[in-house]
Amino acid sequence: MKKTALITGATSGIGRATANQFAKHGINLILCGRRQERLDSIQKALSKETDVHTLNFDVRDREKTLEAIASLPKEFQNIDILINNAGNAHGLDPIQTGDLDDWDAMMDINVKGLLYVSKAVMPGMTERKSGHIINIGSSAGKEVYPKGSVYCGSKHAVLAITEGMRIDLNPFGIKVGAINPGLVETEFSEVRFKGDAAAKNVYKGFKALQAEDVADVIYFAISRPAHVNIADVLMFCTAQASSTIVKKT
């Protein structure tokens, strides 16, 4: 029987590449994001390969998140796979001059948004005693770099929540894991630097991970046999050794 996956942040980058990869393998898709035009065009493209439903909501909005997922038509209600991917960095500032709106955005989207979406999806999984949740963490969830304290804090929280989910959902046979990439060339830096030219330099002088590289690993994780759970993956491009060490030409 075809599986159904809900992917947050499916309008761009890692989420969109994951949607493409899942569609190729005939997985039914619930694609989430705030940019309706993109949701429509991705739905149009992927509907040739699988069944696609879109949900437009901001993961910061608790009520809208719960309502959107509760509104799913019957054929999309049994969610087998949840990819908690929506998120971004906002700003790159020392803690003493950090912007409060940036801090709110990172904590509200990366941490609380992930919790709200999970809250809506987990009851079906616990009832059916099956499911697979993958949280997109980051290398920033495993180490802290200068000017990244709040983004890194949000991703450390994602990893702690992932471990907690794996423990609490263990009696239900639900798989939980985290995929933690380093630098991935997506719209991430445009968002972090708010469209500033600095974004263009982030991936210059080396070959960063591409969204498709991360999507490959996500698909690998969800396609393992029932008894195998990929609990935690740290992946870098070859040029990157840590958050602060990148070999550039």
Ligand code: NDP
């Ligand atoms: P992109 O900016 O390309 O994609 C981010 C996605 O998140 C978009 O689809 C966006 O959709 C969605 N999103 C952002 N804010 C909200 C919100 N408030 N409500 C709903 N959806 C939202 O970045 P990436 O693909 O790189 O990022 C995806 C994940 O990967 C994030 O969690 C990020 O932290 C993580 N990551 C990224 C790395 C990188 O270097 N790029 C490395 C490690 C981890 P829309 O705007 O339509 O709502």
Ligand code: 8X3
């Ligand atoms: C994204 C990777 O190093 O820009 O999570 O924080 S980094």
